[in-house]
Amino acid sequence: MRVNRVDHSPPSDPRRLLSDHLRHDLGLTGTHVGCEHGVCGCCTVLLDGAPVRSCLMLAVQAEGHDVTTIEGLAEDGAPLHPVQQAFHECHGLQCGFCTPGFVMSVVGLLAQHPNPTAQEVDEGISGNLCRCTGYASIRRAVVRAAELSSPSPRRGEGQGEGGPKK
Amino acid sequence: MPRRRNSRRVKPPPFEYHAPVTVDEACALLASLEDAKVLAGGQSLVPLLNFRLARPAHLIDINRIGGLDRVYERDGGVAIQALTRQSAVEDSDLVGRVCPLLGAAVRLVAHRVIRNRGTVCGSLAHADPASELPAVLLALGGHVVVRSTRGDRVIEAGALFHGVMETALAQDELLIEAWFPASAAPFAIVEESRRHGDFALAGVVRAADRLALFGVAPTPVLADPRDPANGLRPSGDLEATPEFRLHLVRVLTEKAFAA
Numbered sequence: 001m002r003v004n005r006v007d008h009s010p011p012s013d014p015r016r017l018l019s020d021h022l023r024h025d026l027g028l029t030g031t032h033v034g035c036e037h038g039v040c041g042c043c044t045v046l047l048d049g050a051p052v053r054s055c056l057m058l059a060v061q062a063e064g065h066d067v068t069t070i071e072g073l074a075e076d077g078a079p080l081h082p083v084q085q086a087f088h089e090c091h092g093l094q095c096g097f098c099t100p101g102f103v104m105s106v107v108g109l110l111a112q113h114p115n116p117t118a119q120e121v122d123e124g125i126s127g128n129l130c131r132c133t134g135y136a137s138i139r140r141a142v143v144r145a146a147e148l149s150s151p152s153p154r155r156g157e158g159q160g161e162g163g164p165k166k
Numbered sequence: 167m168p169r170r171r172n173s174r175r176v177k178p179p180p181f182e183y184h185a186p187v188t189v190d191e192a193c194a195l196l197a198s199l200e201d202a203k204v205l206a207g208g209q210s211l212v213p214l215l216n217f218r219l220a221r222p223a224h225l226i227d228i229n230r231i232g233g234l235d236r237v238y239e240r241d242g243g244v245a246i247q248a249l250t251r252q253s254a255v256e257d258s259d260l261v262g263r264v265c266p267l268l269g270a271a272v273r274l275v276a277h278r279v280i281r282n283r284g285t286v287c288g289s290l291a292h293a294d295p296a297s298e299l300p301a302v303l304l305a306l307g308g309h310v311v312v313r314s315t316r317g318d319r320v321i322e323a324g325a326l327f328h329g330v331m332e333t334a335l336a337q338d339e340l341l342i343e344a345w346f347p348a349s350a351a352p353f354a355i356v357e358e359s360r361r362h363g364d365f366a367l368a369g370v371v372r373a374a375d376r377l378a379l380f381g382v383a384p385t386p387v388l389a390d391p392r393d394p395a396n397g398l399r400p401s402g403d404l405e406a407t408p409e410f411r412l413h414l415v416r417v418l419t420e421k422a423f424a425a
Binding site for chain 2: 013014047050051052053100105108109124156
């Protein structure tokens with residue numbers, strides 16, 4: 001299996017969940033584990049580009065597939081991924097526990113709907129639970145992420161351009 | 167030594183893992199193994215394993231079988247194979263054209279991230295009484311095709327669901343395809359749930375003059391649109407009393423037939 005563009009061998013124990021494999025075998029602790037039954041969305045990662053719950057997959061099932069975790073969105077020191085940048089600008093996080101899951105879900109949402117309607121935004125983040133920031137700033141972050149991701153002249157304006165605060 | 171403890175950290179109970187690459191191989195395993203469970207999308211089974219509510223001796227993961235994820239037209243309806251993800255059905259132009267009721271129903275199943283893994287055939291084989299897709303199959307009068315080393319057979323929707331998470335599938339049979347007839351207008355699926363994407367407290371599916379209910383009996387049931395709650399004895403729980411579920415059935419039916 002490839003994780004963040006690096007080949008790894010899957011775990012020997014088929015009972016190991018993908019979420020636990022990422023965290024405990026590969027040290028990729030950015031993937032958070034909340035409810036472990038698919039409700040909270042914290043453990044969301046990309047499997048061949050589409051967001052999935054890593055707690056609802058056995059790690060052996062990822063063999064032959066591409067997994068992207070939050071660590072794989074931007075290299076250390078490189079500019080943040082547009083979705084990360086948007087969450088940063090719009091204060092789309094407070095304690096940050098749910099954030100990696102939200103970010104990965106939003107990456108999937110924007111791949112499906114590059115310019116999502118308000119309803120598509122709500123639908124897209126409805127499978128992730130946040131218990132402190134509240135969803136208003138997260139919604140704004142999704143809209144901002146769509147702006148940052150669109151191939152328009154506005155791309156790369158970066159922080160401080162006032163995008164989120166309308 | 168947290169490192170060593172973590173290295174053994176597993177949630178599911180012990181099982182032997184099998185990953186066949188052909189349907190024949192999967193059927194041979196099902197025929198030869200005692201207490202085996204098929205793993206498709208895993209969005210219902212893996213939570214049950216994580217809670218250790220399900221403890222199968224063998225897990226047969228069919229995800230490595232190639233060519234089992236098609237959506238195609240046949241016999242005036244649409245066939246969905248065992249590994250077709252719910253999100254693929256949601257995005258399918260063919261489903262939207264031939265069976266838009268199925269397209270509408272699949273959007274009510276959990277959330278998109280769940281539907282990226284979950285399968286239509288898995289929902290039917292799992293047969294949760296509050297699940298949308300079994301009721302859609304029943305309302306439309308569709309069927310499933312199951313295979314074993316003994317051969318193929320077709321199970322009509324009306325004969326498929328036996329009880330809470332119980333179906334007519336034998337222990338050695340694999341559900342390889344579901345067939346949904348074209349949904350003629352007017353159709354509707356309406357449900358009420360406490361949280362977005364959660365299981366419905368009650369729901370109704372209308373396919374022309376036929377009405378199927380879900381979440382109000384051990385299986386999806388057909389009902390008379392003029393008196394949909396007749397004979398129903400839904401259970402009560404923390405989220406809804408039996409009386410409230412009966413009320414929902416009447417109101418939702420009214421909504422479905424007002425369209």
